[in-house]
Amino acid sequence: MNAIKTIIFALGLALAPAAIAQSPAVAPSAVVAPAPAAAAPAKPVSKVADIARTAPDATIGQPVPRGYEIQQQVTPIGKRAVWMHNALLMPIITVICLFVLALLFWASYRYRRKGNPIPSKVSHNTLIEVIWTTVPVLILLIIVFPSISLLAAQYKPVGKDALTIKAIGNQWYWTYEYPDNGGFEVVSNMLPDAQAKANGEPRLLAVDNRVVVPVGTPIRLLVTSNDVIHAWYVPAFWTQMDAVPGRVNEASFTVERPGVYYGQCNNICGARHGFMPITVQAVSPADFAQWISAHGGTPKGAKPGAPAVVAPNTAANTAAAPTTPAPAAAPVTKG
Structure with missing residues (x-):
């Protein structure tokens, strides 16, 4: 019996390569490379100059060496x-x-x-x-x-004069949208240590694209997430709000002093949780309007003009757009 099993097993091994050879490989369809997760959208073409990148103050809006007090508040x-x-x-x-x-x-x-050789037996004292x-x-x-x-x-809701900003958490960066100003988007990634040092900014807190807010204007911050739970946290604003996938949470604050203020994701969200900082640049209303125009946005309440010219993201469009088949050729009729 064992000999028969051995012969059958040997025949199976001998025929296996032939079976594999008889199944020709199917040519794979065109593979589309996905767009990088943290890739910033192309900046709209604008003739308005961008505002200057404000230098941070080492004593406010960021941690200080040997500090034990609460950060100075600006709201x-x-x-x-x-x-x-x-x-x-x-x-x-x-x-x-x-x-x-x-x-x-x-x-x-x-x-x-020693002072009480006889223990006290008091049971209560009214x-x-x-x-x-x-x-x-x-x-x-x-x-x-x-x-x-x-x-x-x-947690009191802000009024109609508030500026709405939407903060979206991603692994591991932040995306900001300005729905009141045309809906343009800002993608914020952490700067490498060398570049942060060259800019005079603290390591692990500096970003390439800051979220900009006007001083003295109430901010309605809508916080959500595209993947896991994050938390938008800026100590100098006394503001923290969880970013939960499929849910939009709301926070509000009013910055009273121009400057640069740093924060971080405050909810463990994966391997690079410590590398998704937040940098807020508070500017005057005039500078904020200039910044909005430089990024192709419109002032709040103004009617949008011609749409901003944005270079297409080829990879993202290819991955998202469905493929439309070409029409079939018309039949040839013999005369």
């Missing part, structure tokens, strides 16, 4: 939150910590074995129990009302 909500942290929360936390520490030392000394119940409740009430007020102000 009304951020300033209010820092006041609450410094003037309300920290004093309460400090007093409670010192009181508990002093109480521990006092109890350790007062009720030590006055102390009322105090340690009432005081924490009062402390919580002091904290809760400013906290709720701050949260309500932080």
